[in-house]
Amino acid sequence: MTALHDAPAITPPDEDLRTLRRGRRSPRDSARSVFKHIGLIILSIVMVYPLIWLVVSSLKPNDEIFTDLSIFSGNLTLDNYVYGWTSQQLPFSVFLGNSTLLVIGAIIGNLVSCSLAAYAFARLRFWGRNAYFAIMLGTIMLPFHVVLVPQFVIFRELGWLETFLPLIVPKFLALDAFFIFLMVQFIRGLPKEIFEAARIDGAGHARIFGQVTLPLMVPALATTAIFTFIWTWGDFFGPLIYLRTRENFPVSVALKGFVDAQSSSNYGAMFAMSVVSLIPLFLAFLLGQRYLVKGIATTGIK
């Protein structure tokens, strides 16, 4: 506790205590700290090197990509991007557009359906709630392969193959139960008094949900939106089975085309379009980091 005497007059928040103690560390501690940082920096480099290599390689002429593995040398050019954009018979913008549509539909669906269900689970008392809640948690762990074939048959019977509906409609029916759970946890954390006050003022559940709960749960909604964005953008299996014609492909399936065409491998173009496909994910990561870290810490979603 003596460390507190060195502290400035303001009361330090709890998590700063260790930093403060660091202020008077022994030489042995500093040596340990230096080693730790060296280790962590090496690990950081190992972790991001493949990503940086991808970006740099996408900017190199095809014949130079594998001749040297350094990320600092070589002539840089945008040729791969120009060529890659059109090398899949349709311009890459078509696939980007498809992915965007899928993402928007999925985000709206998840936000609407999961918040409704979460409000019911967290705030309403109705018959069978606990049983439903247990079932909901169970569906999170259920491998989707068990419903794969019948779902495919349903969508085929509905004439929805080659449309985005099989990939969007389930979101409007809260099939991503993870987000229900995340929102339930969040609503339970809100002070009960707010809801009681609204009740006393005569507000019905629709009002309490729309005007009290939703505005308060913006962080949970943002987390849901960002994770839905990232997962939908990266989803490969769904589009692979429901979309077979090129003009419907999202980015993930379009990228597969570069792997299929092994005979005429144009690595530069493949890397360039890979980078293009990662940019939206990277932006979501930068903008939503705060929510991502919180969301993942609460529920363990990836």
Next chain:
Amino acid sequence: MSSIGELRKIARRPRGTAGAASKSAYPDNKAGYLFLAPWLIGLVVFTIGPMLASLFLAFTDYNLLQPPEWSGLDNVARMMGDARLWNSLRVTLVYVLVSVPLQLALALAVAVLLDRGMRGLAFYRSVFYLPSLLGGSVAIAILWRQVFGKEGIVNGFLAWFGIEGPGWISHPDYALATIIILHVWTFGSPMVIFLAGLRQIPEMYYEAAQVDGAGRVRRFFSITFPLLTPIIFFNLVLQIIFAFQSFTQAYIVSGGTGGPSDSTMFFTLYLYKQAFTELNMGYASAMAWFLLVIIAGFTAFNFWLSKYWVFYDD
């Protein structure tokens, strides 16, 4: 905090006098079902209904074109004799049993290294977390094909030491290892969960232990690890369930073949091929239920084992 903790609580809750409960115990019945309607419809139409249907299809011969034909236990018998299926199960088991513990151990080790309030914490956390966000994408799987290619980064690095690396992706002995490494590379998301868990441990425990003269190792095994076991357990259960279902990486890295020599033919990849390439929808349904049984078995075993090592404070 965790969904598994929730399930435990529900299971433990004493079965009260539910039958005798008066109507006023459920004042929000109408609103409740109204708000829950989308989820309930989804549950019936896209989960429970399809589960029953797939259970039925598992005992039929069905190719999408003709109506399903009852075949009794033929699919089960066929699974028994299907060497490719057993191989795919072996590949998947190796993947799950190696990659999940490795990933979690690394996540825990790095999380413990990243003290709260240390310099650069936010930076390290971002750098380690980024790969787990991107790791599931096709682009990263494509990148992996090159990283471990004959002329890829890994072999380039080995060449510095005069070692001539194999074509990792194209060699049946190594191809699966590259996908395991890809999985370990995404240790960032469990790491973030561990970091959150570490924050919950009161600082005074460590201070008291330090006063008592406990060293770093002792403090880890006497305080950190026991208090973190519920979170480790939570991660372990979920990561195993998810790892059994991995698909994209194996598909892309092997160019959709599961090769070389079926060495990356994951169970899910074989199931996909049976369903959508061979149109053996009945057989694929039987496989799906087999997968469910295996995953449920692993999860149940995990819960049973948890009695001996997971420490609950409550």
